Amino acid sequence: MQLAWKVDKGSKVRLKNYDPDFIDPYTDRALASAELEKLSEELGELQQLLAAAQHHSLLIVLQGMDTSGKDGTIRNVMAQVNPLGCEVRSFKGPSSRELVHDFLWRVHRVVPGRGMISIFNRSHYEDVLVVRVHDLVPEKVWQRRYTAINNFEDLLVQNDMIILKFYLQISYEEQEKRLLARQEDRTKAWKLSSADWAERKYWNDYQQAYEDALSRCSTPNAPWYIVPANRKWYRNLLVARTLVSTLRPYKKEWQANVVKRGEQERTRIEKLQQAGDNPIEARSLLSNQGTLSV
Amino acid sequence: MQAAWKVEPGSNVKLQDYDPNFVDEHTDPALAKAELEQLGKELGELQELLAAAHHHSLLVVLQGMDTSGKADTIHQVLSRVNPQGCEVRSFKVPTSRELDHDFLWRVHRVTPGRGVFGIFNRSHYEDVLVVRVHDMVRQEAWSRRYAAINDFERLLAQNDMIILKLYLHMSKDEQESRLLAQQKNQTDAWKVTTADWAERKYWDDYQEAHEEALSRCSTDEAPWYIVPANLKWYRNLLVARTLVYTLRQYKDEWEAQLVERGERELALLAQQGHLAQTGSRENKRSKKS
Numbered sequence: 001m002q003l004a005w006k007v008d009k010g011s012k013v014r015l016k017n018y019d020p021d022f023i024d025p026y027t028d029r030a031l032a033s034a035e036l037e038k039l040s041e042e043l044g045e046l047q048q049l050l051a052a053a054q055h056h057s058l059l060i061v062l063q064g065m066d067t068s069g070k071d072g073t074i075r076n077v078m079a080q081v082n083p084l085g086c087e088v089r090s091f092k093g094p095s096s097r098e099l100v101h102d103f104l105w106r107v108h109r110v111v112p113g114r115g116m117i118s119i120f121n122r123s124h125y126e127d128v129l130v131v132r133v134h135d136l137v138p139e140k141v142w143q144r145r146y147t148a149i150n151n152f153e154d155l156l157v158q159n160d161m162i163i164l165k166f167y168l169q170i171s172y173e174e175q176e177k178r179l180l181a182r183q184e185d186r187t188k189a190w191k192l193s194s195a196d197w198a199e200r201k202y203w204n205d206y207q208q209a210y211e212d213a214l215s216r217c218s219t220p221n222a223p224w225y226i227v228p229a230n231r232k233w234y235r236n237l238l239v240a241r242t243l244v245s246t247l248r249p250y251k252k253e254w255q256a257n258v259v260k261r262g263e264q265e266r267t268r269i270e271k272l273q274q275a276g277d278n279p280i281e282a283r284s285l286l287s288n289q290g291t292l293s294v
Numbered sequence: 295m296q297a298a299w300k301v302e303p304g305s306n307v308k309l310q311d312y313d314p315n316f317v318d319e320h321t322d323p324a325l326a327k328a329e330l331e332q333l334g335k336e337l338g339e340l341q342e343l344l345a346a347a348h349h350h351s352l353l354v355v356l357q358g359m360d361t362s363g364k365a366d367t368i369h370q371v372l373s374r375v376n377p378q379g380c381e382v383r384s385f386k387v388p389t390s391r392e393l394d395h396d397f398l399w400r401v402h403r404v405t406p407g408r409g410v411f412g413i414f415n416r417s418h419y420e421d422v423l424v425v426r427v428h429d430m431v432r433q434e435a436w437s438r439r440y441a442a443i444n445d446f447e448r449l450l451a452q453n454d455m456i457i458l459k460l461y462l463h464m465s466k467d468e469q470e471s472r473l474l475a476q477q478k479n480q481t482d483a484w485k486v487t488t489a490d491w492a493e494r495k496y497w498d499d500y501q502e503a504h505e506e507a508l509s510r511c512s513t514d515e516a517p518w519y520i521v522p523a524n525l526k527w528y529r530n531l532l533v534a535r536t537l538v539y540t541l542r543q544y545k546d547e548w549e550a551q552l553v554e555r556g557e558r559e560l561a562l563l564a565q566q567g568h569l570a571q572t573g574s575r576e577n578k579r580s581k582k583s
Contacts, residue, residue, distance in 0.1 A: 057394075100351075100407030102453035108402045113394030144452060151445035158438060159396035 002027065004166065004225035004242045007218035013211045013226075020171045022228040032237050036076070039240040044080035046247045047117055051085040053254035054261070057112040057161045060243070061123045063213075064168030065206060066196050067178040068229050070121050073168065076236045077243065078119065087112065090121040103127040103145065104152050111156060124149060125165075128213050133205045146216040153222040163222035164246060166239055167214060168229040172203055296321070297536040298460060298519035301512035307505045307520075314465045316522040326531050330370070333534040338374040340541040341411055345379040347548035348555075351406040351455045354537065355417045357507075358462030359500060360490050361472040362523050364415050367462065370530045371537070372413065380411040385420060397421040397439065398446050405450060418443060419459075422507050427499045440510040451515035458540060459516060460533055461508060462523040466497050 002024035007013055027035075050056055062070045074088060089110050098106040104124055112118035128149070132142045153163060170178075179196055182188040199206075218224040225242055229235040296318035301307055321329075344350055356364040368382060383404045392400045398418055406412030422443070426436045447457055473490055476482040493500075512518040519536055523529040 097407070100348075100409070101405065102449050102455075104449060105402060105405065108399060111395065111399070113391065115394070141452075148445075148449050148452070151442075151449070155396050155398060155442050155445070158435075158442070161396075 001241060001245070002238070003245060004227045004238045007214050007224040007226065009219050009223075011215065011218070013214040015169065015207050015211055015226075018169055018226050018228065020169045020174065020228045020230040023231065023234050027234070027237065029233055032233050036233075036237050036240055039237075039244050040077060040080045042244050043078070043240065043247070044082065046244070046251065047081045047085055049251060049254040049258065050117070050247070051082075051115045052261075053257035054115040055160055055254070055257055056250065057114050057159075058117040058247070059112055059156065059161055059163045060117070060119045061125065061163070061165040062119065062121055062168065063123065063125050063129070063166070063210075064229065065170060065175060065203075066199060067175050067182075068168040068170045069232055069235055070168060072232060073166075073236055073239055074119055074121065077240045081117065085115065086117040086119070088119045088121060091123055091126060104148065108152070112161070114160065123165075124152070125213050125217075129206065129209045132209045133202050146213070149217050150219060153217075153219065157221040162246065162250075164243065165218075165222065165224045166227050166242075167210060167224060168227050168235060170229045174230045175200065175203075295535060295539075296532070297539055298521045298532045301508050301518040301520065303513050303517070305509060305512070307508040309463065309501050309505055309520075312463055312520050312522065314463045314468065314522050314524040317525060317528050321528070321531065323527050326527050330527075330531050330534055333531075333538050334371065334374040336538050337372070337534065337541070338376065340538065340545065341375045341379055343545065343548040343552070344411070344541070345376075345409045346555075347551040348409040349454055349548070349551055350544060351408050351410050351412065351453075352541070353406055353412045353414065353450065353455055353457045355414045355419065355457070355459040356462065357416065357419050357423070357459070357504070358523065359464060359469060359497075360493060361469050361476070362462040362464040363526055363529060364462060366526065367460075367530060367533050368413055368415065371534045372411075375411060379409065380413065381406060382413045382415060384415040385417055398442065402446070406455070408454065417459075418446070419507050419511075423500065423503045426503050427496050440507070443511050444513060444516075447511075447513065447516040456540065456544070457516035458536065459512075459518045460536070461504060461518060461520050462529060463520050464523045466494075468524045469494065469497075 005018060047058075050058060062073060064070055078086060087110070091107070094106060107120075107124045110118065128142050128145050131137055132139075157163060179192070179200075182192050214224045214226070227235055227238050227242075299312060341352075344352060356367060358364055372380060381404070385401070388400065401414075401418040404412070422436050422439050425431055426433075451457055473486055473494075476486045508518045508520070521529055521532050521536075
């Protein structure tokens with residue numbers, strides 16, 4: 001089954017080699033909606049297992065030019081996921097409180113803990129994208145951020161975080177169409193800002209910045225995926241397929257974890273019941289419930 | 295003047311080579327008090343400059359065995375620093391929420407921002423100390439943490455954080471006499487727990503773990519210092535000296551930044567035509583006070 005295009009570590013990405021209109025020959029639009037429905041249902045089940053197993057966490061990074069459909073992807077793909085276990089974080093221009101810290105500070109605070117899914121709508125990659133395109137910091141500073149990002153993502157992965165990074169690729173013409181459509185549609189006009197047209201002038205700079213980020217920060221455990229995104233329905237389908245096929249291999253392990261956790265709790269409860277008339281022992285059993293103690 | 299012993303990057307620390315009773319020959323307890331007073335005052339001034347310049351931040355990491363005097367050092371050395379610009383963070387056993395994350399998560403959240411002094415009473419180094427000594431995670435997990443710590447501290451340093459890490463070095467005998475003294479003293483007895491005596495059994499393991507942390511994580515941008523700490527008055531003095539000597543080097547830069555910031559603000563005000571008005575109002579106020 002066709003997934004989003006994975007960027008292999010060390011490869012040199014040229015975005016013009018990836019067709020934003022691409023559709024694989026085995027998929028057609030009529031079948032896509034049923035498939036997406038099925039996939040997002042499976043995603044919901046996988047999320048429940050991830051939450052119950054309480055071992056891995058999942059981080060999904062969404063990047064793309066304005067109008068590439070980051071919000072739409074979240075809405076359509078994550079529709080069946082329990083919001084209790086899923087946080088969406090949007091990264092806007094940093095606040096003054098955030099700016100007194102290193103660029104990863106505000107990101108690290110909101111990474112998902114074990115059992116949780118976080119979706120980053122934009123991310124720390126903005127610090128090598130918009131920041132680079134608009135010279136918001138000297139080149140020397142943004143240049144060393146690629147390494148800092150790789151180190152940071154390594155740390156997260158070592159702590160059992162599953163990381164997927166999606167770049168939603170639309171064409172320059174498609175963006176224009178979408179901006180115009182928003183202007184014409186009164187119910188969509190609120191999404192517009194004059195900044196969209198201004199940013200569009202930097203299209204080539206952004207493409208170049210994306211190529212660098214995708215090339216330098218795709219690692220086996222935190223890979224970048226390029227998603228052809230001119231067609232919304234195919235974009236959603238590919239993101240869903242990529243997510244599900246990444247998570248599926250963990251299913252057995254999570255099920256086993258869940259069973260093991262259940263057994264541990266049951267033993268603890270039995271001990272507690274036996275100690276019922278001994279309050280001191282009962283208390284010490286209860287206080288031992290934490291994972292670690294120093 | 296003698297400061298704490300800096301651990302050169304890449305060196306192999308053997309703690310037995312460092313005398314916890316050391317006192318340099320130019321210092322005696324009688325003079326030390328006046329000097330500490332003087333240094334504490336200078337530290338207060340430097341902190342005000344750092345806060346106003348709003349460019350660097352300072353992180354002081356304090357590590358040491360139980361009773362080595364981490365809390366007391368903070369009290370004695372930093373008492374002249376404006377508490378508004380100084381945050382002390384103590385790292386205890388991680389909560390269950392903290393345990394859901396990587397070991398640096400809870401630390402990164404509380405690092406000081408520009409213009410702020412941050413003091414860590416214990417720190418992320420506990421994750422290669424107590425955690426290693428008591429096998430709380432597999433060796434594979436703790437042994438890769440040294441590199442993670444170095445990467446993390448480099449990120450902070452690149453963001454203009456001045457980092458100093460101080461290991462308060464005390465002998466095993468000294469620890470025993472401190473624990474016994476605390477137990478005897480009614481007002482100090484609450485400080486001693488059975489855990490303190492239990493942990494003492496792991497003394498050698500802790501020394502080895504400290505040696506490795508000091509050897510592997512002392513870098514140019516975030517050096518470790520070893521402080522002889524059997525004598526409390528000398529420990530305080532060396533910590534104060536080390537802090538002041540490090541920060542003094544930035545003084546000119548901070549003063550220049552302040553002037554520059556002031557000029558920028560004045561220019562902005564002039565541009566908006568507020569300058570004359572505001573100026574006269576300021577004058578009135580200052581006359582009143």
